[in-house]
Amino acid sequence: MTPTPLTLPAHPDPGLAAVLHGDLPHELAYAFGGPFHLLLPDRFDANVAAFQAALDEADVDGRIYYAKKANKAAAWIERCAVNGTGVDVASTGELREALGHGVCGENIVVTGPAKADDLLRIAVLQGCLIAVDALDELERVIAIAETTRPARTLLRRLPPGQPHSRFGMNNAELDAAMLRCGDAADALRMEGFSFHLSGYAVQPRADLAGELVELCLKARVMGLQADRISIGGGFAVDYVTGDDWEEFTRSQSPADYHAGKSFTTSDFYPYHSPVAGADALRAILAARPGGTGPNLDDQLRDAGVMLLMEPGRALLDQAGCTVFRVQGVKERDGYGILTVDGTSLSLSEQWFNSEYLPDPVLLTAADQATTGEPFRACVGGATCLESDMLTWRKIAFPVRPHIGDLVVYPNTAGYQMDSNESPFHDLPLPPKVVLEPRGECTRWRLDRRPAS
Known part of the structure; x- marks a missing residue:
């Protein structure tokens, strides 16, 4: 008897x-x-607007920075420049890209550990906000600022709940950093604090945000500006329904995957989140830091502290998909093996020894049948590596795919498209195609970023 296929359809x-x-x-x-990627900038705009609406509803002064690492396309930065949305960068290349597409330096926050001197120099000269990760980095910022212009900085806090994180400064280091900022007041504007917190849970992020508000009050007593905090990213995306996710995680086993591949639930991104995107921001603002006292939004208003955030994936929700062409179909051991005209490097979840789980969609060619018996198949790349699998799972396609059909992976704009792409085998990187709806028509153009 043919086993019931395990499915996980994306939200329509x-x-x-x-x-x-x-x-x-x-x-x-x-x-x-x-293969190619489709981009939908209007969805990006809608996601930014949803985050801004959450801030407005809570009457909180805030600023949204798009975390550029989530997708390298120029389209998103172009939208940021037009709409005044901030951009979060972590390299000299990212900073130059943002500036080159018209984003003002004052609208850029520079994050990342142990930043290169060139990155710090450009950031100071352009008036960017720099999240300082360590005491030695603070000294390098001060040295640059003393010979150019005052630097805008945040001091990054090591999360007490994640003491082994490589990001941020502990209590003693923060105390030393604040004293040094006071001593270097002519070269430095210490505007507040930030943190890098792994995970998507609401309460830990609200707890640490409350601690940063208290740090701002402490820093002001020392004569520092300290009027803003950044809570980073960590806003989940909801890809699938709760019922489908529960059934999938309960039922999946090696029998559902090519070659008996084994995954545990902890290997997977949480593809369902009951509180995601802008709603996660609402939940953070409504939470009570430490579980007692005023809500975070009340604390921010009372202290006159601006809330900064750096979402990446959440601003790219439903903003793109990835399309491959079928170039081979074979059957073995009761299921099919599709080979497509690209590689798993274009679906970056494989980078984490995981799987991009929302079901791909089959688009049949015009001369192929669209009805027939369901066909279970995994999806492999066009390289000479056994591990080059876009999808290890045996997907339940509605019909047997044929050469020339298209396999579309939904909602891939956030981190999937280019985090791990490589022109292995001299295969070209998939181009990014920007879709622009115009009434009943959809125009398209290539993204302006050249392949690299």
């Missing part, structure tokens, strides 16, 4: 579905001769 997206079931994807596949 009628607007994108209308585009995918037209001629455009097949035309683009023919034009590019390989």
